Amino acid sequence: MHEAVLKQMPHPEPPGSPGTKARTSLKLLSFNIQVGIRTNAFHHYVTRSWQHLLPHTRRQQTLEQIGRLLRHYDLVALQECDGGSLRSGFINQVEYLAEAGQFPFWYQQLNRNLGRVAQHSNGVLSRIEPAEIEDHPLPGLIPGRGAILARLGKGQHSLLIIVLHLALGARAQDRQLRYVRELIEHHRHVILMGDMNNPLEHLLSRPALKGLDLIYAEETLHTYPSWKPRHALDHILITPDLELRKAEVLDWTISDHRPIAMEVGLPECLHYL
Template structure:
């Protein structure tokens, strides 16, 4: 079977804010609501990393609120990194001055991009779904940022499982806020063709990574290699990069 290699990246960019230790969550809390600090420099560094890849899923990308200086960060990254195709899904407002979105950067043109709101105790989570190729065997990329609470995550992953249920060439990427071995993740693997990764890549916190909570999961029609963590500028998460080997037929 002929395959094509695509380089994928999943990055929680924390809206370009800087966090270099737990103390910064308090000492630099203003940077999460005000257009201060070197956010533009952080975005430029993220764009350089993103530019090495073919498809990039973003979490916590500000779609244009006060804290980003009213810059749509997904659009900015697409322009700086040379991506022809980009989409974003605004899904959370913080205190009326900040907003957060899932984002997708792509060198390939999607056939369709769909936004879905996710269930949860607190509204404001979503999954961004992009289709490539034709029919049930096409490549399907889903970008999500899941809740902190296990019950909400279980409901969200149940919803996503219905979207991806029988797709052999599905990819689910993003900040899951949980490790791969929790009950709600085991349910996801039972109810989809997504496969557990071969090993853990620790991505959080970025200054001393001890937890694997950012994931790129792929269906049983796909293969991966070279999974590794990459610095995402000053975010509190490292980015996750891997090579995805896709059947040519899934992109036609």
Template structure:
């Protein structure tokens, strides 16, 4: 039986309840999802007419998070972007913990990248059914601070699985710098999953440069995730090392945010163990 302590301000990851580790699957069901702090947006003009919801509590958030949690329930590993870690606008609800409880994920973690105090806590988040061996937070470079990468390692000291969750900048120049930083991080490990909101399409120059400088597989093109009500941009991605096998890549038609979730089934090599 494995028990983890509750999260501390220093960043300890959390188990909701005592957990008996089950035998991990050889195929992981993985999702990356920008949840827009739990807000549902279905038209461009909602960014203006409903913009107040980004700063003020909205009763629709909880119901929308409940719908998201039902969808997340079938997955083993979920990377979240634009999640709030508990502030005035969410009624001081940590949305990562809320989704973990509702989706029955025993382990969760959040990385706050833009701390606006009581107003907003802009964060990346992790939901997982297996205890990470370690978690590291990285502040990504850029002229405007507030972008980060969350790096988890699963397994023992041998063939570990490394998972990196990112949310990159809006400007191409900043993304180029951030992807250069991520390239160094990726190249330190053999088995890597990188996922998140890259804010650039899979055929962009910055994306091509990162793939050419790593052992990542070519991304799956034309999986459009944004905007959720009429998707025509593929800016959310899940990338794998050449050592991992991919199947059943898809975008889910669940317009609960301004992004659609992207999912992938990842087959692990025999030497990779999720539990150390």
């Protein structure tokens, strides 16, 4: 773990914008954007695989569409972004989406640095200035998975947000979830969000998450594959002192995952955020 440097857009939100109002709730979104590649069928993983290495003219249009979507949310978790390499036209996609979505604060977590070839990253975009950002590489046999810890507010009445992208294998996931539990188990107000590569019932049955009493949407929210969702792989989980007001998967097929959204009610002690 190391403390990270939060980035700020050069033109912060003007007075009276959503980021400056007293808050009783937060609108959250988690989205695996697949580096801006449009995958609308399984055969596209083969026919469009070159886009993981080389730039494509339509990628910029895809990012613009995503940016317009993000404007409706207060805090966004991004997975499978590129931090600025050949395939993205040397554009930091987290920074680009922060600007397109009109977020004053953003952070890019670089998980696999392949130089000019690829900059595999997670990201967080926020309308509220975090008091703290931490970068946590997650354990695993193959390095390259990470979690971002963003703390909104200070002290015992702060809100801890963990943005993560878990590994595919069960053994690696167990290690990673145990690591995440150590970050959150003594904190009262927590949001876990990201691509967890596992159905919710499997995640919640893992010893690492037992006893946390995490709240989640009652209905199953399928996010993958985007063109015909059958698997719930992306999740937003909250601790009991937060209120789940609304949760939904958006009907977007711009990536191979659909984005998942949640509105969370905040207790009175967090209204100052």
